[in-house]
Amino acid sequence: MIVRDVIDILEAEVVYEADLDAEILSACGSDMMSDVLAFVKDQSVLLTGLVNPQVVRTADMMDMHCIVFVRGKSPDQTIIDLAKERGITILKSRFRMFTACGRLYDAGLRGGCDI
Amino acid sequence: MAGLKLTYDISSAEDDFTRAGEASGSVKKKLRQIGYNPEAIRKVSIAMYEGEINVAIHAGGGKAQVEIAPDAVTMVLIDHGPGIADVEKAMQEGWSTAPQEVRNLGFGAGMGLPNMKKYTDSMEIETEVGKGTTITMVVKA
Numbered sequence: 001m002i003v004r005d006v007i008d009i010l011e012a013e014v015v016y017e018a019d020l021d022a023e024i025l026s027a028c029g030s031d032m033m034s035d036v037l038a039f040v041k042d043q044s045v046l047l048t049g050l051v052n053p054q055v056v057r058t059a060d061m062m063d064m065h066c067i068v069f070v071r072g073k074s075p076d077q078t079i080i081d082l083a084k085e086r087g088i089t090i091l092k093s094r095f096r097m098f099t100a101c102g103r104l105y106d107a108g109l110r111g112g113c114d115i
Numbered sequence: 116m117a118g119l120k121l122t123y124d125i126s127s128a129e130d131d132f133t134r135a136g137e138a139s140g141s142v143k144k145k146l147r148q149i150g151y152n153p154e155a156i157r158k159v160s161i162a163m164y165e166g167e168i169n170v171a172i173h174a175g176g177g178k179a180q181v182e183i184a185p186d187a188v189t190m191v192l193i194d195h196g197p198g199i200a201d202v203e204k205a206m207q208e209g210w211s212t213a214p215q216e217v218r219n220l221g222f223g224a225g226m227g228l229p230n231m232k233k234y235t236d237s238m239e240i241e242t243e244v245g246k247g248t249t250i251t252m253v254v255k256a
């Protein structure tokens with residue numbers, strides 16, 4: 001799967017476009033950033049309902065290429081600027097967390113952990 | 116071993132939470148520039164970010180000293196905050212004293228210190244209630 005597929009599956013709006021052809025091998029959905037940081041997996045997409053700059057910093061530390069804000073939440077300019085600086089694509093989906101994760105799972109994406 | 120020494124100020128989350136994580140971000144950038152081992156970069160980034168956030172949210176700010184040597188990266192996080200009364204408890208996954216405001220910012224899962232331990236080759240905590248905390252972490256290249 002690539003970022004473009006995530007956009008289709010989540011009927012998402014592109015808020016900031018970095019590399020839309022970047023490969024996505026796993027996903028992580030959480031509103032707690034340390035929970036995300038406990039999960040090490042390459043080329044992952046982060047789904048979150050939390051909207052603040054620390055989301056971008058967390059994704060950057062994990063070398064993630066794409067962040068999806070669920071429930072139609074809009075990131076502000078500070079968040080977008082940080083994503084630009086780090087080369088991370090920002091998407092916005094109207095789906096709630098459960099549905100967004102379920103759609104990606106259905107399309108074959110996995111958590112990347114055993115549990 | 117002689118290495119590149121970097122020092123950063125960490126501001127309190129109450130003053131500027133947006134900037135929390137800047138020191139870790141800049142260390143990550145530096146390590147990339149010098150072509151450090153990518154796995155080590157990721158471990159340093161995560162451990163230092165967690166430590167930096169803790170200093171910002173639990174201790175009202177402090178500083179970070181980082182030494183980059185060819186064989187290892189040493190990170191020292193120093194604060195003069197409240198200290199940690201029970202280190203053993205604080206090291207447990209899920210244990211947190213973070214108030215609701217902090218949880219609303221996405222922190223307070225009680226995973227920070229366990230993550231720091233997990234991603235580093237050594238981690239030492241010196242802390243005294245009322246005086247502050249110094250955490251030293253080493254990641255081998």
Ligand SMILES: Nc1ncnc2c1ncn2[C@@H]1O[C@H](COP(=O)(O)OP(=O)(O)OP(=O)(O)O)[C@@H](O)[C@H]1O
Pocket residue numbers: 034035165169170173174194196197198199205206210211212213221222223224225226227228229248
């Ligand atoms: N520098 C510090 N000064 C004072 N107390 C600290 C410091 N770092 C950690 N603590 C204490 O240890 C507890 C556990 O820290 P830890 O980083 O594991 O979790 P957290 O910060 O509460 O949540 P998370 O890191 O998952 O967002 C904190 O809730 C806090 O009480």
Ligand SMILES: [Mg+2]
Pocket residue numbers: 034165168169222223226227228
């Ligand atoms: Mg923490």
